[in-house]
Amino acid sequence: MATYIIGDLHGCxxxxxxxxxxxxxxxxxxxxxxxxxxxxxGEQSLECLRFVKQLGERATVVxxxxxxxxxxxxxxxxxxxxxxxxxxxxxAEDRLELQTWLRNRPLVAQHPxxxxxxxxxxxxxxxxxxxxxxxxxxxxxxxxxxxxxxxxAQMYCNEPTRWSSxxxxxxxxxxxxxxxxxxxxxxxxxxLDFDCKLPVEQAPEALKPWFELPNPLYQEQTIFFGHxxxxxxxxxxxxIYALDTGCVWGNHLTLLRWEDKHIFTQPRIYSPK
Numbered sequence: 258m259a260t261y262i263i264g265d266l267h268g269c270x271x272x273x274x275x276x277x278x279x280x281x282x283x284x285x286x287x288x289x290x291x292x293x294x295x296x297x298x299g300e301q302s303l304e305c306l307r308f309v310k311q312l313g314e315r316a317t318v319v320x321x322x323x324x325x326x327x328x329x330x331x332x333x334x335x336x337x338x339x340x341x342x343x344x345x346x347x348x349a350e351d352r353l354e355l356q357t358w359l360r361n362r363p364l365v366a367q368h369p370x371x372x373x374x375x376x377x378x379x380x381x382x383x384x385x386x387x388x389x390x391x392x393x394x395x396x397x398x399x400x401x402x403x404x405x406x407x408x409x410a411q412m413y414c415n416e417p418t419r420w421s422s423x424x425x426x427x428x429x430x431x432x433x434x435x436x437x438x439x440x441x442x443x444x445x446x447x448x449l450d451f452d453c454k455l456p457v458e459q460a461p462e463a464l465k466p467w468f469e470l471p472n473p474l475y476q477e478q479t480i481f482f483g484h485x486x487x488x489x490x491x492x493x494x495x496x497i498y499a500l501d502t503g504c505v506w507g508n509h510l511t512l513l514r515w516e517d518k519h520i521f522t523q524p525r526i527y528s529p530k
Contacts, residue, residue, distance in 0.1 A: 260371060260515040262290040264500030265321065265483040268299025268342060269525070270308065272510045276523035280512055284315050290366065292483030293321030293377035293438070295359075296343055298505045300527060302327075303345040303355075310358050317366050320400075321377035321484060322438040324359060329409040331356050360400050364437040365393040371515055373479035378440040380480060382447045382470035383420040389474070392433045399430065418448040441485055443467050456487045468497045481513075 261282060266273050282289065295309060295318065296302035309316050327343060329335045331352070337343065346352060365376045367390065374380070380389050399408045411427045412434050420432055435449060442450040442464040453460050466488075468475055479496045486503030493499050504510040504525050512521040 258286045258288070260288045260290065260368070261512055262292070262373075262375065262481050262498070262500060262515065263512045264292050264502055264510060265294040265377075265486075265504075266291065266296075266299070266305045266510070267294055267323070267505035268296055268302035268305055269504045269510060270299070270301035270304040271526050272504055272523045273305060273308070275526075276510050276512045276521050279521045279523065280514060284312055287315065289316045290368075290375055290481070291316065291318040292375060292481060292500050293319045294323045294483060294501075295321075296327050296346070297323040297341040300342060302343050303349055306346065306355050306359065307351070310355065317375075318362050319366050319375055319377050320359075320362050320364055320438060324362070325409065325412065325434070325438060328356060328360055328405075329412075332406045332409060334406065334410045335413075360405055363393060363397055364433070365389060371479075373481060373515070375481040376437045377482060378436065378438050378484040379467045379482050380472075380474060381420055381436045381440070382443055382467055382472045384436075384472075385474055386478065393437065396430055396433050396437075415449075415451045418450070420447070438484070440467050443470055445470070457491050466491075466493075468493060 261280060289312060291309060295305045309318055330337045365374060367374045399405060408430060412431055414431050417424065417428050417432050424432060439451065440449055442453050442460060444450060444463055447470065450464055453464055457466055475497060481498045481500060483501035485499055486501045486506060488499040489502050489508065498513065500511050502509050502511040507525050509525060510523045
């Protein structure tokens with residue numbers, strides 16, 4: 258039995274299948290952990306959702322920003338963008354079943370045996386492990402409740418940018434969601450920045466990748482995340498793995514085997530639109 262961790266799929270189903278075949282992934286014995294953003298931009302988001310869902314307990318997937326946005330569009334909260342390429346999901350007979358399955362996925366996952374945790378975008382520089390897990394469960398309980406649509410309707414905001422245990426209501430929810438699904442750069446005082454889209458080497462000096470800020474958790478746990486395709490080639494700390502390698506943008510899909518840290522890659526098959 259092996260444990261595999263894979264970066265953002267973004268609807269790249271054929272590449273997904275090819276990299277699993279490279280690794281001899283056995284769905285009857287192996288585990289597959291996915292960093293989120295199963296959908297949007299690629300040609301086969303519906304196929305990605307269906308395949309991961311049918312893996313059942315063999316697959317662990319955390320929610321990404323595109324997954325949450327899909328849920329919001331399915332509820333009619335936000336309009337569908339043509340470039341997201343998700344029309345097939347809206348027309349699918351199992352649309353409601355897929356929606357229910359997706360909103361019941363976690364924001365962060367901790368392996369029960371191996372010493373690693375996974376989130377789509379990362380872990381707040383202000384959180385220890387207990388706070389990380391508690392914050393995730395707090396938001397997940399709302400997403401999995403009958404009030405999930407209200408949460409989705411109010412999550413689109415960049416504020417607040419800094420954590421406080423005194424945060425309450427939607428401000429608290431927004432900060433947690435933004436950390437787990439949208440975070441990239443931070444200031445030295447731990448404030449989040451959502452304006453800079455530049456590669457790290459070109460970013461303003463005042464900004465640092467979240468994983469370069471001082472937080473003992475970043476040394477204590479191996480952390481897997483996706484979300485940030487422009488980190489390709491950037492040297493992350495030894496125990497922090499950036500697995501979004503921009504397959505949907507014409508690069509490749511990355512799959513890591515935990516036991517020996519072997520990395521499998523599959524180049525993009527289709528030309529990005």
